Structure formats: C-alpha cells, structure tokens
Amino acid sequence: MRIAGIPDACRQLACLALLALSPLGMFIGNVRQAHAADRPNIVFIFTDDHCTQALSAYDPSRISTPNMDRIAREGMRFDRCYVTNGICGPSRAVIQTGKYSHVNGFIRNGNRFNGDQQTFPKLLQKAGYQTAVIGKWHLVTTPQGYDYYDVLKGQGPYYNPPMITEGENGEPVTRKHTGYTTEIITKKTLDWLKKDRDDDKPFMVMYQHKAPHRNWRPAPKYLNWLDDVTVPEPETLWDDYKGRTQAASKQQMTVRDHLNANDLKLSGYGNMNEEQKKVWDAAYQPKNEAFLKARDAMTEEDVIKWKYQRYVKDYLRCVKSVDDGIGEILDYLDESGLAENTVVIYSSDQGWYLGEHGWYDKRWMYEESLRTPLLVRWPNVVEPGSTNDDITSNLDFAETFLDLAGVSVPDDMQGRSLVPLLKGNTPADWRDVFxxxxxxxxxxxxxxxxxxxxxxxxxxxxxxxxxxxxxxxxxxxxxxxxxxxxxxxxxxxxxxxxxxxxxxxxxxxxxxxxxxxxxxxxxxxxxx
Structure with missing residues (x-):
C-alpha cells in the first residue's frame, strides 16, 4: 500500500536520477537541447508613425516599398491591426507589457515607463533567449530585460544622434554618432547580429526606427527623390468637419494651418554638421526660392497644395530609407542561413494622416491612425502571400513573442497570441470587437x-x-x-x-x- 504518495515521489526522483546518467537519459537531454536550439529567432522591425497608405503592400499609389513588400509576399499581411492608444510612448509600453495603458501606467507621452514590471523580454531571457533593442525607445527609463541596448536619447534627431548604451561599469552612457539616424540604427542592428549575439542561443532583437516621425528629414541620397512627381492628394484633404462633433474641428494638426517652417524645410537644420548643411542647402534652397518667388501670386488653395506636396514627399523619403535598411537585414538573414528559423515582424506604433481630413499626425480613433501595418514572415509555417482580416492589435505582440518562443503567456496579459492566425487557424472565440x-x-x-x-x-x-x-x-x-x-x-x-x-x-x-x-x-x- 502506498501512503500519501511519498514513496511514489521518492521512487520517481530516484528513477529520474538514474535515467539522467544512462545513455537513454543523455539522449533525451540532447534532444531537449536540440529542441531549444530550434526555437525561432525573432526580428521585430518597428517604425514610428508609418501608415498603411505609405506601404505599397497595402497601397501602391504613393510609394514603392519593395523590402517591406517582400515580408508580405513571403509571409502574411494583416489588414485590421488596431492600436490601443495611438501615440508613440504608450504604444511601446503596450508592446513591452501586453497590457492596456491604464494598466501598464504609461498613458501619454511624458510619462516614465516602470521597467520593474513584468515585460516580455524579461520572460524571454528567463527562457534562454538573448534579447536586444536598438534604435528608438522613447520610454524615458533605461531598458530592462535586454542583454544589449543601444537606443536614441529621447525622440532622437534624424542626423548625428546621441544614443544610450550600457557602459563598462554597467551604467548607461551616452555616445555621439555621425551620420543619418536610420542608417546608423540599421548598421548597429547588423553589427549585433553578425558580431555580438551568442550563436548558441535563440535571439529576439527589436530593430526600431525614429523614421518617419515628424519633422521628416530625409537622408542625403533622397533629398531630391520625387521632385518630378506629384503625389496624389487624398479625397478628404479639404474636409470641413461638418459631419462630426466639435472635436474634429478644434484639433490643431492641419496641413493648412499647423505645419511650421521647420516642418516645411523653409528654415532650420536640426542636428546637422556643416558638411551635411551644405548638402541640404544644395537640395532645398533652389526649391524654396522657387516657392517664395511664386508665393505672392498663389491662391490659398495653391499654398495648401504646395505644403501638402512638400510634407508628404519628405515623409515618403524617410520611409524609403527605412525600406532600404530592412532590405539589408533581410539579405543578411538569407546570407547567414538564419532566415529559415527566424520570424520577421514589421509594424509601427500607430497609423498616420497623409493629408486625410486635411491632417498630419495621429491620435484619433479614425481609421488612418487606428490601423497600423503588420507583416509577418515565418518560413515553412506562414503561407506566403496570405492575408488576414481578423481584428488584431499591438496588445497581442508580447503574447505572440512568448508563444513563438514556447513560453507560457501570463494570465494578466490582456492580448492574445497571433500564432494560431499565422498558422491559418483563427480560434472560434477570437475577438470581434476592439x-x-x-x-x-x-x-x-x-x-x-x-x-x-x-x-x-x-x-x-x-x-x-x-x-x-x-x-x-x-x-x-x-x-x-x-x-x-x-x-x-x-x-x-x-x-x-x-x-x-x-x-x-x-x-x-x-x-x-x-x-x-x-x-x-x-x-x-x-x-x-
């Protein structure tokens, strides 16, 4: 007779100890190690303020983004990915925690993220993943849960960014860089992938751009790109807001009235050095002089049209550099042999207005800012060229990363893993309201x-x-x-x-x- 299960427990422990020392036990251990090594790597590519209207996998009318499109072509495009709170910092806090803003404590820009709370990178670390975040952070406090971080200080400029990383004493240090920020972030990510990661561990890297955030300063090679093109205007550029509440008319984000001289490149250089200023002036001065010369003869409508073209072209130029960098990352994954076991995810912190409703910026629950791009490539799992129309969200990203890694999703997270959707199986109880x-x-x-x-x-x-x-x-x-x-x-x-x-x-x-x-x-x- 076995009493209270104690003899069983002792017997089981003894058997396990003997098994571990046997050839069979060592075989099982090796299988487990191989299984751990097969867990997919995760490359999360994240931009700031990038809308689906400026990504040709969704809308080819304004720009070609061949490298982002490649993720969609070789993976899945999500058509209804919504954000919980359409603004930079809060969106990032939601992704770190898998929780709404009122729960994670970061409800608006200017808050400080509490990095002591549970986050998905900490859980991945505990499961044996190597973690890194490179580029825009925008959560004020020092990143936690990352084996490596190298992040922009605050919002970060488009040129010559100061970046914060871990110093030799373990404390954060700020280092200055020279060059175009988008290209610097891409190079740092490639360097980490090539030189600094542990080949014996699966990894998760957050490759995060400032671009195309305001005030849209393009790279030197794209300063004159699109000069000979007229970008189509959205049909709601001339919206009069009569069909909605007072909120729509009292905003301060119109192309007509609220873009400033710095936004329009009529003044200011940002954080450029003298050599960069010369290149900038060579591109913008002739265009600016032509506008100012014609200004007195232009109607108010003409001026708004000019502002729209200047704004949207600079925005698209910034997107173009991001797309170039994504191409470099995808090429390296292919060349290194990592691509087959790496999930690549592309998204942004929310959508954006490219003149719709006469606006730039984000924040609203209207479609252009509520909806954000989401593209996922997972070789041999996700059907290439597939699309998904379920309601998904940045609230689901943390849960998805954990599920991909085989880590249990904590009960207090408020989203759901997208892994079933990636496999083509939408759960019967998937959300139908957001x-x-x-x-x-x-x-x-x-x-x-x-x-x-x-x-x-x-x-x-x-x-x-x-x-x-x-x-x-x-x-x-x-x-x-x-x-x-x-x-x-x-x-x-x-x-x-x-x-x-x-x-x-x-x-x-x-x-x-x-x-x-x-x-x-x-x-x-x-x-x-």
Whole structure:
C-alpha cells in the first residue's frame, strides 16, 4: 500500500536520477537541447508613425516599398491591426507589457515607463533567449530585460544622434554618432547580429526606427527623390468637419494651418554638421526660392497644395530609407542561413494622416491612425502571400513573442497570441470587437480625450474631455457606407439597434479590461 504518495515521489526522483546518467537519459537531454536550439529567432522591425497608405503592400499609389513588400509576399499581411492608444510612448509600453495603458501606467507621452514590471523580454531571457533593442525607445527609463541596448536619447534627431548604451561599469552612457539616424540604427542592428549575439542561443532583437516621425528629414541620397512627381492628394484633404462633433474641428494638426517652417524645410537644420548643411542647402534652397518667388501670386488653395506636396514627399523619403535598411537585414538573414528559423515582424506604433481630413499626425480613433501595418514572415509555417482580416492589435505582440518562443503567456496579459492566425487557424472565440482609449488632452494638437469600440464595420466613439473641460460627445460611423468617416450617424433612428449594441459592447470592454472611472486617468461615468 502506498501512503500519501511519498514513496511514489521518492521512487520517481530516484528513477529520474538514474535515467539522467544512462545513455537513454543523455539522449533525451540532447534532444531537449536540440529542441531549444530550434526555437525561432525573432526580428521585430518597428517604425514610428508609418501608415498603411505609405506601404505599397497595402497601397501602391504613393510609394514603392519593395523590402517591406517582400515580408508580405513571403509571409502574411494583416489588414485590421488596431492600436490601443495611438501615440508613440504608450504604444511601446503596450508592446513591452501586453497590457492596456491604464494598466501598464504609461498613458501619454511624458510619462516614465516602470521597467520593474513584468515585460516580455524579461520572460524571454528567463527562457534562454538573448534579447536586444536598438534604435528608438522613447520610454524615458533605461531598458530592462535586454542583454544589449543601444537606443536614441529621447525622440532622437534624424542626423548625428546621441544614443544610450550600457557602459563598462554597467551604467548607461551616452555616445555621439555621425551620420543619418536610420542608417546608423540599421548598421548597429547588423553589427549585433553578425558580431555580438551568442550563436548558441535563440535571439529576439527589436530593430526600431525614429523614421518617419515628424519633422521628416530625409537622408542625403533622397533629398531630391520625387521632385518630378506629384503625389496624389487624398479625397478628404479639404474636409470641413461638418459631419462630426466639435472635436474634429478644434484639433490643431492641419496641413493648412499647423505645419511650421521647420516642418516645411523653409528654415532650420536640426542636428546637422556643416558638411551635411551644405548638402541640404544644395537640395532645398533652389526649391524654396522657387516657392517664395511664386508665393505672392498663389491662391490659398495653391499654398495648401504646395505644403501638402512638400510634407508628404519628405515623409515618403524617410520611409524609403527605412525600406532600404530592412532590405539589408533581410539579405543578411538569407546570407547567414538564419532566415529559415527566424520570424520577421514589421509594424509601427500607430497609423498616420497623409493629408486625410486635411491632417498630419495621429491620435484619433479614425481609421488612418487606428490601423497600423503588420507583416509577418515565418518560413515553412506562414503561407506566403496570405492575408488576414481578423481584428488584431499591438496588445497581442508580447503574447505572440512568448508563444513563438514556447513560453507560457501570463494570465494578466490582456492580448492574445497571433500564432494560431499565422498558422491559418483563427480560434472560434477570437475577438470581434476592439477597445481604444486616447488620453492626451490638454496636449499637442488638441485632440480630445476619447474612447470607443469598433467591430470593423461600425465604430462608436465617445469624446469626454477637451481643453480642460468635460464634454459628452458621441460619433457613430458605418464604415461600409462611409469609409472616410465624414458623417456620424449617432442618434439616427436607422442605427438605433447598432448604436445600443456598440454601447453595450463598450461597457463590456471597459469592464473586461478594468478601465477605471477616473477623469484624470480613465473614463468618467457616462450617461447612457
């Protein structure tokens, strides 16, 4: 008779000890090591403010991005990847933690990320992965959970960036660099892949660009690219905001009124040295002189059109350098033999306005900034050239990285792994509605605090604070009938059932994710 299981436990331990010393035990150990070595590497490529309208795998009308397109062609393109909070720092904090902003504590730019909390790179390290982050960090505190970090100081300039890395004493040190920031970040990533990583460990590297963030300073080789091209204007460039609430008209992010002389390259050099300034002036001075000479004879509409062309071309020029760098990374993965066991993921911190609604910038729950690119290549697993239309999110990235590595996803993470979708198997209980929340008002561009839900067909938004005052404004859009979101149908009897369903789903989402009823942090009590 066995009592309380104690003899069984002792017997099992003894057997395991003997097995470990036997030829069979050593064989099993070797198999486990081989299995660990076969875990896929992860290269996460991340940009700042890159919209699907400027990625030719989604929209070829403005630019060709052959290297980003290659990831889509050899992998999967996600068509409905939404962000939880459309602004730089918060998006990065969501990715580190797999949690909404109100949970991870980083709700707006200017906050400090609490790196002591649970993050996916720490969990990967514990599982034997080598981890690195190179490029834009934008979370203020020193990166934790990374064997190597070399990150931009703050936002970082487009030229000659100071970057922070670990010094010999283990403390962060700032080092100056000379050159174009996009190219420097690519070179540092290649150097790490070629020289610094441990060949005996699987790795995860976050290769993160500043570009194409404002104020869009192109690389020397692209300063005159697109000069002979007229970039198509979006059909909503002349939006008058009459079909929406006061929030849409009170923003401060129009091409017409809010791009400054620095944005438009009519003044300023950024962080350039004298040699770089000469190259810059040779490209921009003739173009600027031509504009200023013609300015008095131009109509207001002509000036707006000129501003749009100057802005969007510089933006696209910055994207072009990013695409070049991605090509270098993909080529190295192929040449080194790493490609076959490396998952390559491309995304951005949110979408962006290339003149839609007359805007630049992000922040809104409208489609252009809510939706972000997501491309994933996983050889021999993801079907090449496939697409996915499920609702996915940056909230899912941490969980996906962990799942790829065979690491259990903690219960307190709020997203879901995309691995089943990558394998072509959407779970029956996959989300069919998505929750968004933006907090930064008062703040840059005067975009009202708002939250909402979308199911991909209909979208409900509530604006609850603007210019320091409480408001209670609602918008409802039918994205099939009105894909440009020009006319809210909130309050329409034709949408009464849809409106109530979305309000119920909004309540359910806020309860599910534990959104606090605090006007300084989360949602206020709302009237039904």
């Amino acid at each position: 929750y968004y929340h933006y907090y930064e008002n008062p703040g840059a561009h005067n975009v009202a605090r708002h939250y909402g839900v979308t199911d991909g067909r209909h979208k409900l938004i509530r604006y609850y604070a603007l210019e320091g005052k409480k408001i209670d404004d609602w918008e409802l859009f039918d994205l099939k009938a009105d894909p440009n979101e020009l006319q809210s149908v909130y309050g329409s009897t034709d949408y009464e059932t849809v409106q109530q369903r979305l309000k119920d789903q909004l309540d359910a989402a806020q309860q599910q994710f534990g959104v606090p009823e605090d006007t300084n942090l989360g949602r206020p009590q709302r009237r039904r």
